[in-house]
Amino acid sequence: MSRNPILNAALNAALSKVGAGDRIAVIAARFPAPEGVEVIDLxxxxxVPSFKTTFELLMSQLDIDQITRTEELEKADSEAKSYIESLAEAKGAKMEALTYRQFKILAKSARFAVRIGEAEVQASVVLREREV
Known part of the structure; x- marks a missing residue:
């Protein structure tokens, strides 16, 4: 039996294909789905599920070297911004902030996207797997 804490089969299958430099988008429920990117809808x-729960699980399963968020998150939810930054620091990952428009463009480069139940559109991030 797998000890992996993630039970969703589609998410586990997608995670098993992540390679160095790949991006994974974690998008809020009302964030527009990136065109041409597989969306695993949770x-x-x-x-439900919350940003925090999903973010923590993905961070525990991946070796992330960069986290990109929207600049607007600081105004929309400063607590979430601080939380993301603290996990990034703990993992030794760089933080990047883009305008909402730039972020939507970056999300299109993701290997896949995970849609979560978060209502705040700005509570979306793009994670980049560490390049070896």
Whole structure:
């Protein structure tokens, strides 16, 4: 039996294919799906699953070297911004902030996207797997 804490089969399959330099988008429920990117939809209702839970699980399964968020997150949810930055620091990952428009463009380069139940559109990030 697998000890992996992630039970979603589609998410596990996608994670098993992540390679060095690949990007994974974690997008809020109301964030527009990146065109041409597979979306693994975990959203059940507002807040389920939460950004924090999903972010922590992905960070525990991946070796992330960069986290990109929107500049607007600071105004929309400063607590989430601080939380993301603290996990980035703990993992030794660089932080990058882009405008919402730039972020939407970056999300299109993701290997896949994980849609969560977070209602705040700005609570979306792009994670980059460490390059060896």
């Amino acid at each position: 959203a059940l209702c507002d807040g």
